[in-house]
Every structure is written in C-alpha cells, then in structure tokens.
Amino acid sequence: xKRTIQVTARRIVRQLIAKGYTVGTAESxxxxxxxxxxxxxxxxxxxxxxxVVSYATEVKEEVLxxxxxxxxxxxxxxxxxVTEMALGAQRVLNCDYAxxxxxxxxxxxxxxxxxxxxxxxxxxxxxxxxxxxxMTGKDEGRTKNTQNAVEIALxxxxxxxxxx
Numbered sequence: 001x002k003r004t005i006q007v008t009a010r011r012i013v014r015q016l017i018a019k020g021y022t023v024g025t026a027e028s029x030x031x032x033x034x035x036x037x038x039x040x041x042x043x044x045x046x047x048x049x050x051x052v053v054s055y056a057t058e059v060k061e062e063v064l065x066x067x068x069x070x071x072x073x074x075x076x077x078x079x080x081x082v083t084e085m086a087l088g089a090q091r092v093l094n095c096d097y098a099x100x101x102x103x104x105x106x107x108x109x110x111x112x113x114x115x116x117x118x119x120x121x122x123x124x125x126x127x128x129x130x131x132x133x134x135m136t137g138k139d140e141g142r143t144k145n146t147q148n149a150v151e152i153a154l155x156x157x158x159x160x161x162x163x164x
Contacts, residue, residue, distance in 0.1 A: 002147060008154040009037040015161050016047035016097070021126065023157070024093030025051035026064055026085040026100040028076070029119055033150040034099055034157075049095040054085065060102075064088030077102050077114050079122070079132050086124035096126040097164075099157045103135065105145045110137065119149040123160040131160055 016023055025035045035051035038044050052063055057076055060066040065088040066081055074080045085100035103119025110116035115137030122132045133156050135149055 002151065005037050005147070005151050005154060006040070008151070008158055010041050012154060012158050012161060013038060013041040013044045013047060015158070017043065019161070019164075021096040021161070021164075022047050022049045022094075023097045023099070024049045024089045024095035026089035026098060027051060027053050028055055028060070028085075028101055029103040029105045030101045030146055030150050030153065031055065033146060034101070034153050037150060037154060049093040052089055052092065060085060060088075064092060075114070077104060077118060077120055079120055079134065082120040082122040083124075083130050083132060086122040086130055090124045097157065097161060098124045099153050100124075101149055101153050103145075103149060104137070105142045105149075106139050107142060110139070115139065117145045119145070119152075121149070121153045121156055123153075123157050125160050125164050127164070129160075131156060 032053045054060045066084040082100045086098045089098035100122045106116035116139040118137040119135040
C-alpha cells in the first residue's frame with residue numbers, strides 16, 4: 001500500500017476514534033480499496049462499520065438505494081449517483097461518515113464525455129452535508145487510476161472529519 005494512503009488512513013482512524021465517530025464505505029471502481037486502507041490500521045474496528053462494494057448497478061440501487069431515475073438521467077459515474085451512494089451507505093451501515101466512489105478505471109469503458117480515469121467521490125457527514133469531488137479523466141493505467149482514487153477519497157474524508 002502506498003505510504004500516503006497509509007498515513008492518511010491512520011490519521012482518519014485516530015481522528016474518528018478521538019471524536020467518537022464511525023465510518024463506512026460504498027465503493028465501485030475502488031473495489032474495496034478504501035475499506036482495506038482503513039482496516040489495515042490497528043484499532044480501526046473501533047470506528048469502521050463496514051463497506052459495500054457496489055460494482056453492479058443493481059447493488060447501487062437495491063442495497064444503497066440509488067434511484068433508478070438518477071442513474072438513467074445522470075449515469076453511474078456522476079456527482080448525484082455518488083451522493084446517493086454515500087447517503088445510502090451512511091443509512092445501511094449506520095455510520096456517521098460514509099465515503100463513496102464511482103468511476104472508470106480503464107483501460108476500457110471510457111467515452112468522450114467520461115474518459116478513463118474519471119472518478120466521482122462523495123463524503124456524507126453526520127450533519128447531513130455531502131462533499132463531492134471529481135478526479136478528471138487522466139488515464140494512468142487501471143492500477144494507478146484506482147490507487148489515485150483511493151488516495152483522493154481518503155483525503156476528502158479526512159478533510160470532512162477535520163472540518164466536522
């Protein structure tokens with residue numbers, strides 16, 4: 001695991017424990033990488049509630065509660081979809097914070113509108129606020145694209161916790 005990811009995950013776990021908060025994940029293109037980073041930290045069982053790898057659209061809808069009309073209108077790689085994924089994970093996992101990702105890691109699947117390397121991320125906070133971020137399509141290869149998305153999603157989560 002990349003050192004930056006480990007350091008960020010450690011800071012997240014420490015802050016969540018210190019503040020008495022919990023976290024969950026809803027991951028598509030990152031395939032559980034965020035949850036793996038968090039649970040690699042000793043003591044994380046005190047704050048990590050769980051994760052949903054919602055690779056299939058049906059899982060996004062049936063488990064996380066993403067609306068079919070959202071996916072039909074905006075697509076699975078969109079701000080609205082990851083927002084609904086994060087809120088769904090927060091509800092399903094009964095956690096204070098939830099982080100969600102959906103994107104195109106490549107090498108296939110990209111379009112002119114949504115190129116390979118595009119990843120939408122969202123963090124739902126205890127106060128109901130949802131922060132989103134889009135990692136723009138820069139194809140650095142599947143493994144690197146996924147690793148970049150995990151790193152940025154963890155930083156987005158850390159920022160939400162620190163400002164929360």
